[in-house]
Amino acid sequence: MRLFTLILALIFSFGYCSGYNFLMILNSAGRSHFNVGHALAKGLVQAGHEISVVSVYPLKKPIPRYHDINVPNVIKVMGGDIAALWESIQKPLTQKLIDHYQMGFRITRGLFEDPSFQELLKSNQSFDAVICETFYNDAHYGLAEHFNAPLIGLSTGGGLTFITDMVGSPAPASFVPHIMLPFNDHMSLYERLLNVAFLAYERLLLDYYYLPGQQQLYKEFFPGNKRCFYEMRRNASLVLINQHVSLSFPRPYSPNMIEVGGMHIDGKLSPLPEKIERFINESEHGAIYFSMGSNLKSKDLPPAKVQEILRAFTGLKQRVLWKFELEDLPNKPENVYISDWFPQTDILAHPKVLAFVTHGGMLSTTESIYHGKPVIGLPIFSDQFFNMAHAEQTGYGIMLDFKTLNAKEFREAIERITSEPSYTKVVQGMSFRYRDQQQTPLENAIYWVEHVTRHQGAAYLQSAAQRLNWWQYHNVDVLLIIFGGMIFLFIGLLIAILQLLKKVLSGGKKTQGRKFKRN
Numbered sequence: 001m002r003l004f005t006l007i008l009a010l011i012f013s014f015g016y017c018s019g020y021n022f023l024m025i026l027n028s029a030g031r032s033h034f035n036v037g038h039a040l041a042k043g044l045v046q047a048g049h050e051i052s053v054v055s056v057y058p059l060k061k062p063i064p065r066y067h068d069i070n071v072p073n074v075i076k077v078m079g080g081d082i083a084a085l086w087e088s089i090q091k092p093l094t095q096k097l098i099d100h101y102q103m104g105f106r107i108t109r110g111l112f113e114d115p116s117f118q119e120l121l122k123s124n125q126s127f128d129a130v131i132c133e134t135f136y137n138d139a140h141y142g143l144a145e146h147f148n149a150p151l152i153g154l155s156t157g158g159g160l161t162f163i164t165d166m167v168g169s170p171a172p173a174s175f176v177p178h179i180m181l182p183f184n185d186h187m188s189l190y191e192r193l194l195n196v197a198f199l200a201y202e203r204l205l206l207d208y209y210y211l212p213g214q215q216q217l218y219k220e221f222f223p224g225n226k227r228c229f230y231e232m233r234r235n236a237s238l239v240l241i242n243q244h245v246s247l248s249f250p251r252p253y254s255p256n257m258i259e260v261g262g263m264h265i266d267g268k269l270s271p272l273p274e275k276i277e278r279f280i281n282e283s284e285h286g287a288i289y290f291s292m293g294s295n296l297k298s299k300d301l302p303p304a305k306v307q308e309i310l311r312a313f314t315g316l317k318q319r320v321l322w323k324f325e326l327e328d329l330p331n332k333p334e335n336v337y338i339s340d341w342f343p344q345t346d347i348l349a350h351p352k353v354l355a356f357v358t359h360g361g362m363l364s365t366t367e368s369i370y371h372g373k374p375v376i377g378l379p380i381f382s383d384q385f386f387n388m389a390h391a392e393q394t395g396y397g398i399m400l401d402f403k404t405l406n407a408k409e410f411r412e413a414i415e416r417i418t419s420e421p422s423y424t425k426v427v428q429g430m431s432f433r434y435r436d437q438q439q440t441p442l443e444n445a446i447y448w449v450e451h452v453t454r455h456q457g458a459a460y461l462q463s464a465a466q467r468l469n470w471w472q473y474h475n476v477d478v479l480l481i482i483f484g485g486m487i488f489l490f491i492g493l494l495i496a497i498l499q500l501l502k503k504v505l506s507g508g509k510k511t512q513g514r515k516f517k518r519n
Contacts, residue, residue: 019049019065020128020453023147024154026055027111028135029078031294032363033156036242037133039264040154041066043442044449052127054117069116077110078103085296088381089402093180096381097202101210104136108214111140112221121146121221129237129453134163136210138233139217141166145225145232150457152449153239157362158248158383159257161202162210166236168465168473169254173199176251180382182389182399185249203470234466237457240445242362246434247369248390256461258448262366262434263441269349276321279337280352283319288414289347289373290357291323293364296380299325307331311407318354318418321347348373354418360384360399365391372431374423376413378402396427 022044026037034057041051042063050065056075058068088096111117130144134153144151155163158179164171173196177183181198183191215229225232237256244261245251253259271277280287292298301309306329313320314333324338332338344364347353348371358364360377365387368375375397377388391397398413417423439447452458471477 022049022051022129022131023127023143024051024053024131025140025143026053026133027074027107027137027140028133029056029075032361033133033135035264035363036156037154039442040445043446047446069120071111071114071117073114074107074110077106085381086300094201097205100136101205105213108137108139108217112217129449131449134239138162138211138214139221141233142218142222142225145227146222150237150452151235152452153236155239155241158243159241162206163239166233167239167254167257168463168468169257170252177386179386182385184390184393237452238448240448244434246430247366254463254465256458258444260441260445262370263445264363265345265367265370269346270343272343272346279319280350283352285317286352286354286418287319287321288355288357289321289353291342291344292359293361296359297325298323305405308405308407309410312410312414316414360388362387369427369430369434372428374417374427376400376417378405394426396423396430
């Protein structure tokens with residue numbers, strides 16, 4: 001009997017431990033987006049699973065059970081959007097949102113029309129779950145039904161409205177600012193007004209421009225899918241969001257929206273290249289690291305801005321490592337080291353690196369907090385303004401306006417952040433809180449991916465809010481009935497009062513006009 005029980009236990013354990021087969025769609029050509037998804041993909045492979053990754057960044061060194069599906073067509077259609085990032089700062093926020101949606105249409109279609117992706121669609125492969133990056137590409141979510149698998153969303157940024165829609169996560173406008181606005185969770189009346197107005201503007205664009213456009217793409221490329229577009233996009237089993245409460249502020253989430261911010265940071269450090277190590281170590285007063293990320297190229301900076309930056313660095317007692325994508329930089333001071341690539345996390349971990357000059361992207365701000373380094377932010381687009389406003393309001397960063405940036409202002413910011421210990425003290429406290437987690441972000445992400453796959457989509461996690469339209473979710477229809485009823489009641493009462501007054505007044509006139517007979 002004991003032998004029989006042992007055999008059964010072994011059989012069940014083999015079934016439980018058997019690896020899953022995942023499909024991951026990383027539709028953005030942004031390298032930082034890929035880094036987040038790639039970290040999860042590698043983690044799943046190390047956990048014993050198999051994964052096929054659709055992206056524009058095939059691996060140079062193959063990994064067992066990691067299968068690349070290269071889609072270069074996405075780079076072709078998104079290349080212009082990346083090149084225009086520096087120009088986007090001149091546009092109003094309302095136009096930026098429209099530009100994002102138009103970019104979404106291009107990259108969604110670009111992926112669908114890529115020959116490698118078409119081959120995948122026509123294949124008879126089967127997957128246990130589809131992990132899809134949520135980057136203005138709602139039509140891609142149809143892959144879940146196409147392969148008869150649960151849908152898992154992967155947000156490489158924050159909780160935009162079209163992402164929270166997927167799982168019905170609440171986002172009260174009274175204390176959850178839109179991630180494209182430079183507000184925190186303690187908004188003034190004026191800021192709350194702007195927040196509500198911009199959210200309403202976004203909702204109108206979503207419902208009458210963006211989502212209808214994605215619906216057309218969905219119908220075109222998934223003609224066999226039975227589920228309608230709007231039902232499909234609100235049927236996600238899980239959304240992983242590249243955020244963490246210690247990096248931002250507390251806000252409510254549905255049970256199947258999980259914070260995994262920083263899962264691309266593995267905590268393992270590599271020795272710095274010899275030249276970089278020597279340059280930092282020989283800096284008597286420490287060093288500053290300056291990078292505008294993977295998409296924004298410093299070589300494309302307006303020449304006038306480059307000269308302002310160089311003037312700020314000239315005579316600075318700290319040394320500067322600047323990610324600059326040209327071999328030669330005229331008028332470069334001796335204290336500045338340029339390179340088209342730096343091992344960012346290893347540099348930020350160096351004790352002599354005092355601060356990080358950044359565009360304020362989510363990955364960069366997460367890495368700066370992880371390593372306890374204060375930041376000077378030059379936000380250009382998207383959530384960078386929100387991230388840097390939070391850094392300044394929290395006390396671990398200084399935000400500068402790139403449009404008006406000059407040498408004097410930049411130099412003063414560097415001197416302030418390197419001389420006032422409060423910035424470092426605040427960020428080191430945040431680092432301690434961020435690292436104090438029961439699981440690493442990557443372990444948490446892997447657990448939840450396995451969990452919803454193991455439970456065939458884990459429908460029990462899905463909130464009823466996923467089935468409601470926005471007006472139902474916010475009880476707009478109920479409020480219209482209530483206020484409509486109140487208005488009709490008020491009008492009815494007003495009419496009744498006016499009629500009563502008319503009757504009283506007309507009755508008085510008759511009494512005054514009546515003649516009395518005298519004896």
